[in-house]
Structures are given as structure tokens and as C-alpha cells.
Amino acid sequence: MYSLEVRNLTKTFEKIVAVDNASFEVPDGSIFGLIGRNGAGKTTTIRMMMGIYLPDNGDVILKGVKVGQEFKSRVGYLPEERGLYKKMKVLDTLLYFAELKGKTGKSVQKKAEEYLKRFELYDRRLAKVEDLSKGNQQKIQFISTILHDPDFVILDEPFSGLDPVNTNLLKDIILEMKSKGKVIIFSTHLMDFAEKMCDHIAMIDRGKIILKGSLSEIKAKYAQRNVSLTYDGDISFLTGNQIIEKMENFGNTTGIRLKDANQTQQLLKLLVEHNVIVKKFNANDISLQEIFVELAGKEDGGVK
């Protein structure tokens, strides 16, 4: 069952088509990744989903009904460019954001204090936001995103600019929300994160959705004839070999596309014969990065 459907969204800014007829579906209880390089149209798509931009065309459908203001109250949104009122006190800030979502009263305050304790910021609750370190301000921003107990969490490039501690914290929050049955949608240009966290993805390039579906299905589809290899030694002898269709070096691992799915054993044999120390040999495996490069080309350096 799809909880949220995006249908034919289109948005044009002065003749530039930012999002072009984008459609995708977000299943219940999933972590959904909207993937693409910088400027591909992710933020515009998300802003349209949030009702911050009005689409030129298309709809966002929640369980069969077009979304409106009441949807906004059910969403926790973390924009790519985050901001807080600098002069406002920490606790006031949290309560204000919850109030805008329609949650007021003692219970919210209690919850806010719980979160502050959990994130080790309880003793700073009466401090002004500007007196907090950047990392702590990020924590406040997370709390404000989820304090009102949203059914949907939409995160735009959530991992950009986070320190490692907060990156893990955010990951925990995302997994915790998932375990509570919430739907998490995030956009990222970091394929690595998407691959580790998402159940479903939609890949967007130049405003168009070029790939969508369950990550495991997508990988299975693209993984045939594919081997990912971690090794020590020299594998340059493989270049030009007749069983190899394509080779791509990703640093730690090398992705190898064979001409035929039955040739994996033959490849392994070749490696052993050439004294290559195989540390990891993963047949029928492909990284999201490889899929992306294959589909979108690699002329842009924005994807890493």
C-alpha cells in the first residue's frame, strides 16, 4: 500500500524546467530516498510535496486524497538550509515549532524536555540558540522536526554539513521513526547513505525520474553480470579481456561488468591465476553509485 504518491509533478522557473513530470510512490512504513546530483530537482520536488512551492502541474496524493494544510501538520520537515531564531531560547524554539503544527500544552513541553535530556541539552534549555555550538543547533533542529510526532518525516539532504556524532544521531532517529511505523523520505546526493538506509528509492536527473522502486529489486535487476571486488595487487591485465564488458574503480572496490552472467567463476579463476589477493568477491552485486552512473552518465562531478 502506498501512503504517499507523487503524480506528474512539474515546476518551471523562468523557462528552466526544474522538475519534469515526476511521479513516484512512497510505500507505508518505508525509508524512501530521493536520489540525484546537486541541481537535479530534489529540493524543488520536496518543496512541492511540502506545499512550499505550488506545482505548475501534478498532485501529491495521501491515501487517495490530495494533500493540503492538514498534511503539513503531520509532516516533520528538515530543509537543506536550516535555520533557527538566534535570539530565541532553546525550549521556546521547540515549543514554537510544535505550536505551529498544532501541538501545545504540557505534554509537548514534557516531550521536548525528554528529547533535550536524551540529546544532552537539557541544561541548556533556557539558553539562547545563538549561544549553542553549531552541532548543538543541529540537534535542536532535529528535535524540532520530530517533536510533534509526525507521521511523515521529510529530510532534504539531511546528512550534509553534519558532524559524525550528529550523523549517527540522525541515523538513529530515522531508524527509530521507522520502527514506529513512520514514513521517512529523504533526499541525498550521497549514494552511500541511500544504499545503506533506504528501502525504496527514486532517482532523479535533470528534473526527470529515471529510476524508481524497491532498492533490493533494483539492485537485483542491475546486479546480474556484476561483480564487486576488493583486492590487493594489480588487475590491469583484465582490461581488454574478452569476458569483461566494463570496469569501474571506486577506490576501495572495483565494479566489474561481465559480458555473460555465467562468467563469474572464470573471473575468479583469472584473478587467482594472476596472484591477485581477493579480499572480497561479491557476485551479482552492484552499488547504487554504479547504477546511477550507468543511468545518468558521469559527466557531472557532483556525484561521489
Add this chain to the structure above:
Amino acid sequence: MINHRVLGVIKRELKEKLFSKSFILTTVLFPLFLFFIAGIQVFLRGDEANTKLSIVAEDQKLTDALQAELLTTDLIKGGKHTFQFLTMSREELKKYLDENKKLMLDDKLTGVVFLPRSVMKDKKLEYYSKSPTNISLSRKIEGPINKVLIDTYFNNRSLSKDELDFARKGVDFSGYKVSKDDKIKEEGYGSLVLSYVFAFLLYISLLMTGQMMLQSVIEEKASRIVEVILSSVNAKEMMTGKIIGSAITAVMQMGIWLGAIVTVASSAMFALPPEIMISIKTSQVVFLLVNYAVGLVLFLSLFGMVGSIFDNPQDAQSGMWPVMMLVMIPFFISMAMLENPNSPIGSVASFLPFTSVIVMPVKMTVVDVPIWQLVSCVVVNIAAIFFIFPIAGKIYRVGILRTGKKPKWSEVVKWLKYKY
């Protein structure tokens, strides 16, 4: 239109503004500042250096008469002004001036007033001094000298003292205000003072509130918090909340200021001289506040709109001047109207949106304005809100998410056509 989200924004604006240092300071200090300025002016006028004048007449009789008159005036009492009275001919005067040149240049002798014989014909006298344009001094001795001249002139012509007194008098205008219901009553400068106070307070408050609105929008835009807010609240709700919050603050502040003025005006403690006694009517205060509240919504829509277009205060300053003109022009119109309360421009401006915010309350202090005019002034402003607000809202909606290059006005006009 007003829902829990707008209320939330209003509450935050109020909390932020009402408890801010600048609000408390301006609310308390501004009236003090006004009194301070008034005090300084009084002080400056009273501050005169000691003067020493030689009054020289060619006619001994005139000298005696001048001496008798000047020494009985208030001038001599303060001890600041001293006179010496001499009789000499023009030739002798020349010599006297040469002798005393050094004293005059050293400020030991302020000046020499010379009354030649011809003064009894043409009332022309001569003043020799380092600074012969000292108006405040000549104003003070002008009266007594004139009195002496008239007395001397008419002395031989068997006129009664009453006739002399009449001849001596200048003309004195007393203003009588004609109004519909009250009896005709004499009016002092009180209403004029009130006009200045109204015009000045409205002008200052509009500028301050507008400036604060502008800054707060720019800050929200620059700190990127606006997108977080927009994920809960739509742009129109946000703008409405901000405008109402600011307007409430400004009207409250105005109320406090006017309250202070009413208190001062009605308390005997300050014992103002009766001719500048301010008579302030409740209806004037109520109308001013209502009219101001409506006008603020109108003005703040524009200030908010301008703020949304730019993402830093420097650019915004340059973009703000058209709106600033809308604040300044009515101020100058109302100043001009004080000279001539029935000027056509003033009458028209008291009905036009934007200008009427300042002009109408000021007009109310100098002439009686019929109720229908007051009502239509407010109605016109409300109508203007319905026209301006959607335009400002649209530009705000587009502008608030824009960053980067400073947009051209032609681009801003294009935003109106955007579907956002």
C-alpha cells in the same frame, strides 16, 4: 484567516518585540527624550552672555528718558544686562567709538546704540557692535526704546495717557476656534503643540515599526528559518501573523506615549503656561489609535514585501526609499497643514490611503472634522489593504525563498505572475 498557526506567529512576534530591550527603551525613553529636547530649547533661549550696552543719544532729554525707562525694565534685574547712558553729538560719538574699539572687540562692551536727533522723525537708530545682528538683544530693547520715543514725540501734543498707550501697542491676534457644538472659545497654542506631537509620534513610530518589520523579515530570510516555518505555515499566514504582531506592538507603544502625554497635560503638577496647555480629547486619541492600527497593516505589508525582496540590509536600504517616501510625504503635508489647515492638498491627503494615517489625526487637532470624514478615512485605508495585501503577499511569497543576486524591479513585477 486567523487560525492557530497565525496566532502562534503573532504570539511569537509579541513575545519577541514586547520584551525586547529596544521596545522597552523606546517606550520609556522616547517621551523623556521629547521633554529633554523641549528643555534644551528653553535652556538655550535663556542662555545669554552678559551684555554691556552704551545707549548714546544726541539729545540730553532723550538720554534721561531712556535711562528712566530701561532701568525700570526686567532687563536690568537679572544682572546680566548693564547699560550706560551718554549724551554726545555725532562727532563725539566717532571719537568715542574709536576709543572703545578695543573694549568692543574684547567683548567688554557689547555695543553702542546711537539715537541721532533725526530719530524723532524717522525712528532710525544705529547700532555699533562686533556682532550687530544679535536679534535677541535688539528685540529686548526695541520695546522700551520705542516707548520712550513715542512718549517724547507725543509729549508736547496734549494727548491723554490712554491715547498714548493705544498708540504704543502692537497688534495681537487671538485665535478663536469655531466649531459645531461647542461655544466659540479662545484657543491658545495648545492645539498646535498637539498637532506637532501627533505628527511627530506617528512619523517616528511608523519609521521604527517599519524598519523593525523589514529587519525581521530579512533576518528570517537570511538565517534560512523561513523554510522551516513555511513547512508548517503558508506564506500568507506567516506574513499576516507578523504584520498583526508588529501592529499590536506599535499601537500599544503609541497608546503608552499618548497616555503619558494625557497625564502630563492633565496634571497640574507641571503647571504649563495656559496658552500652551494641551487640550486632548478622548475621541482624538481613540481615532488616532484606530486609524493607526489600520494604517500600520497597510504600511507593514509594504515593509514586509520590501524585506522579502532583499536578503541583506544594505540592499534593502536602497529598495526601501519608495516606502520611506510614503511615510515622509504625509509628515511634511501635515506640517504644512499646520500653517494652513484648509489647504486643498491637506484635505485630499487626509482621505488618501497611506497619507491619511498621519494627516487625518493632525487635521483633527486643528479643525473639527465631521464623523463621516473620519469613517471614510478608515474605510479608504481598509479598502487599500484589500488591494495592497494580495500584491504584497504574492511578492513576499516568491521573494522570501529567493537568495543570491539582488533582483531588479522589473523582475519583482514578474513575480506577480508566478504561480507559487
